[in-house]
Amino acid sequence: MTETNMYPPKLEKIIHLFESLPETERRETLVSYADNARKQEPRPGEKFVLEDVRKDEECADTVGVYLQVDDEGKAHFRMTLGPEVQTLTRAMTAILCKGLDGRTPQEVLELPGDFVTRIVGTELVRVRSQTIYYVLTRIKGICKVYLDRQRMAEVA
Amino acid sequence: MTTAPMQYAHPEALVDADWLEKHLNDDGLRIVESNEDILLYDTGHIPGAVHIDWRTDLQDQVIRDYIAPDKFAELCSRNGITRDTTCIFYGDKANWWACYALWAFRLFGHEKVKILNGGRDKWKAEGRPMTREVPKYPQTNYPVPKKRLDQEIRAFADEALAQSKAGKPLVDVRSPGEFKGEITHMAEYPQEGVLRGGHIPGAKSVPWKTATNEDSTFKPANELAKIYFEGCGLKSGTDTVVYCRIGERSSHTWFVLTYLLGLDHVRNYDGSWTEWGNKVGAPIEKSA
Numbered sequence: 370m371t372e373t374n375m376y377p378p379k380l381e382k383i384i385h386l387f388e389s390l391p392e393t394e395r396r397e398t399l400v401s402y403a404d405n406a407r408k409q410e411p412r413p414g415e416k417f418v419l420e421d422v423r424k425d426e427e428c429a430d431t432v433g434v435y436l437q438v439d440d441e442g443k444a445h446f447r448m449t450l451g452p453e454v455q456t457l458t459r460a461m462t463a464i465l466c467k468g469l470d471g472r473t474p475q476e477v478l479e480l481p482g483d484f485v486t487r488i489v490g491t492e493l494v495r496v497r498s499q500t501i502y503y504v505l506t507r508i509k510g511i512c513k514v515y516l517d518r519q520r521m522a523e524v525a
Numbered sequence: 526m527t528t529a530p531m532q533y534a535h536p537e538a539l540v541d542a543d544w545l546e547k548h549l550n551d552d553g554l555r556i557v558e559s560n561e562d563i564l565l566y567d568t569g570h571i572p573g574a575v576h577i578d579w580r581t582d583l584q585d586q587v588i589r590d591y592i593a594p595d596k597f598a599e600l601c602s603r604n605g606i607t608r609d610t611t612c613i614f615y616g617d618k619a620n621w622w623a624c625y626a627l628w629a630f631r632l633f634g635h636e637k638v639k640i641l642n643g644g645r646d647k648w649k650a651e652g653r654p655m656t657r658e659v660p661k662y663p664q665t666n667y668p669v670p671k672k673r674l675d676q677e678i679r680a681f682a683d684e685a686l687a688q689s690k691a692g693k694p695l696v697d698v699r700s701p702g703e704f705k706g707e708i709t710h711m712a713e714y715p716q717e718g719v720l721r722g723g724h725i726p727g728a729k730s731v732p733w734k735t736a737t738n739e740d741s742t743f744k745p746a747n748e749l750a751k752i753y754f755e756g757c758g759l760k761s762g763t764d765t766v767v768y769c770r771i772g773e774r775s776s777h778t779w780f781v782l783t784y785l786l787g788l789d790h791v792r793n794y795d796g797s798w799t800e801w802g803n804k805v806g807a808p809i810e811k812s813a
Contacts, residue, residue, distance in 0.1 A: 400567045456564035492581070493563050 376484060377476070380468030387488045395490050403459035409466040411435050411447040421511050422449065428503050429453040434511045436474075443471045444515075446508060457493065461504040464488060474512035480505075533746045534787025538780075539642045540613055546653055549573050555610050555662075558645065559626040560617040561773075569655040571615065571648060575604045575662070579622050579773070583629045589796075594670040597633045605662025608635070615641035615648065619734075619741035625776040628793055631678055633670045640780060643742040650740075678779070680766045680792040682800055682807070685725060689808070694765040695728040696757060698778045699798065703770070704730040706811040709802060710770060719802035723809035725768070731757050733774040736781045749786055761789055768794035768801075 376384060387395055411417070415437065422433035430451025437445040446466045450459060469477050482505055486494060489501050533539065548554060549572055556574040558566050566576040577583065582600055585592055592600070606612060612630060614623035620640055627638045641648065649655065673679075680688070688695050702708045706722030724730070735752050736744055743749070753759045765788060769775040772795030779793045801807050 396564060396567050400564055403564065403568065455562040456568055457562075460564070 375481065377469060377472050377480075379470065380465075380484065383464055383468050384484050384487050387490070392490065392492055396493075399460040399489070399493075400456065402461075402463040403456045406448070406450055406459040406462045409446070409448045409462055411449070415447065417447070419511050419515055421507070421514070424451070428458060428500065429455055432458075432504070432507060434507045436511045436515055438474065438515065442473050444474050444477060444512065445470055446511075448504070455500070457489065457501055458503060461485070461488075461501060465504055465508055469508065474515050477512045478509055478516065480509070531747055533785045535784045538639050538784035539743070540639050541642050542648050542651060542653055545571070545613065545641055545648075549654075553610055555604065555606050555612050556641075557604075557612050557614045557623075557626060558616055559614060559622040560645070561622055562617055565617055565645070567657070569657055570645075572654055572656045572658070573660050574615075575660065577604070577626050579625055579629075583626065591629060591632060591673065594633060594673060598667040598669040601635075601667035602665045605665055606635075606667060607665045608668060609637065611637040611639060613639045613641055615644045617645050619646070619737055619777070620644040621733075621773045621777050624780040625773040628678065628776040628779055632673050632675070634672075634674060640784075643740055647740050647742065677790075678783075678792055680768075680794040682794070682796050682804060684792070685766055685768065685794045685796075685801070686807070688764065688766045689725050689727045692727060694757070694759055694763060695725055696759070696765065696767045696775075696778060697724045697728040697730050698733040698767055698769045698775050699724075699730075700732055701730060703798070704728075706809070709798070718799055719770075721802045721809055723802070723811040725801060726808050726810045728768075728810075729757050731778070733769070733777045736778065743781065743785060746785065749781060753782060753786060759786075759788060761787070763790070765791045766794050767791065768797040770798045771795070772797050 387398065390398060417435040417437050419436040420433065422431065424431040430453035432451065432454065433449035435447040439445065446469065448462050448466060450462060482502055485501050485505060494501065556571050557577050558570050558574045559577050559579055560566060570576070577600070583591060612635065614627045616623035623640055623644060627640060630638050685695065697704050700711055703710065703722070704724050709719040709722045731752065736749060738744055759765055759782065765782060767775040767778045767782070772793060775793050775797060779791055782788045782791045
């Protein structure tokens with residue numbers, strides 16, 4: 370598989386956008402995505418096949434991940450973020466909900482994580498750098514649970 | 526025994542939000558934001574505030590150390606700071622990084638430093654003005670400091686060890702779980718980067734948070750005196766070394782002991798637990 374088709378098209382577009390930006394504009398764009406993180410919250414009446422709301426050590430506050438799988442088997446994600454969640458995590462939430470929308474849970478699970486630093490850039494990677502992978506880990510986690518349950522249902 | 530003071534030793538080292546809001550445009554004053562959240566300044570800050578990042582601005586990018594004096598002069602010059610500028614620091618996390626930046630400024634001998642009591646969270650919670658406009662100030666020509674005050678306000682690992690062996694005051698400001706060695710980082714953070722848990726032998730546990738109120742402001746002088754003088758046995762005229770994990774929480778306690786309680790020789794061991802807990806042969810206690 371070549372690098373060009375390794376990522377879903379929506380995500381690849383976002384990666385290319387960030388890679389083309391100078392550092393100042395990269396920061397501004399991340400902040401802009403962070404501002405839009407609340408738009409990823411569940412909307413009234415939406416139903417989900419799985420909900421995973423918890424606070425764990427990799428993140429400063431509670432993060433909720435909500436998975437919807439449509440009739441074609443495509444995944445759609447919603448997320449809720451506590452007030453203490455850091456700006457970079459908020460940005461990754463908006464980026465990933467948009468970039469992974471419409472992929473199958475299996476495709477999301479197989480997605481390599483190396484694109485995260487291509488979006489965030491080396492300047493913003495810190496000692497606590499694994500926090501930038503947190504949202505991706507949570508999204509992959511809920512997909513894994515979904516797929517495990519599907520397999521168990523098939524066996525039963 | 527030290528008498529409990531009724532007021533801070535250096536009340537001028539604190540400003541409150543009301544005062545700052547009325548003096549945002551004063552000459553000779555520079556507001557400095559310093560945060561743990563790397564992008565927080567970009568999302569909005571106090572009008573006129575500049576951003577100083579603890580790692581990219583204050584630390585050497587290769588060696589684990591602070592920038593050299595000439596780099597500090599450059600940092601101040603590009604932020605329009607002169608030797609006479611009063612720098613008012615504030616930030617997230619109850620001012621951890623603000624205190625860290627203030628301590629680093631003191632390391633280079635900058636004298637006019639203050640903390641915004643309550644920090645960024647209180648300012649924002651009170652609905653005070655915020656902006657995304659990044660200010661530009663005329664370049665100054667900050668003189669290169671002749672030296673860093675490493676001897677005066679900073680402790681290194683061998684000095685912390687000597688402090689431990691001599692039975693002199695060592696204050697561990699981390700959480701109780703870190704002090705006991707049950708975890709190597711604050712509970713809500715990834716437990717990375719340190720091979721051993723525990724504390725420096727002889728250190729007393731006084732978590733940084735005991736010095737603050739719920740709104741992140743500092744407790745009054747008499748309460749601080751009870752905690753540190755009566756509870757921890759600290760007193761003037763004795764060397765005191767404070768430490769945490771990477772030196773930011775201990776900067777907060779360093780500020781409390783130095784400016785609010787007026788202790789005269791407090792040093793921050795900024796290598797802290799990420800150095801001590803990885804150091805081959807360093808003695809460690811794991812008692813409660």
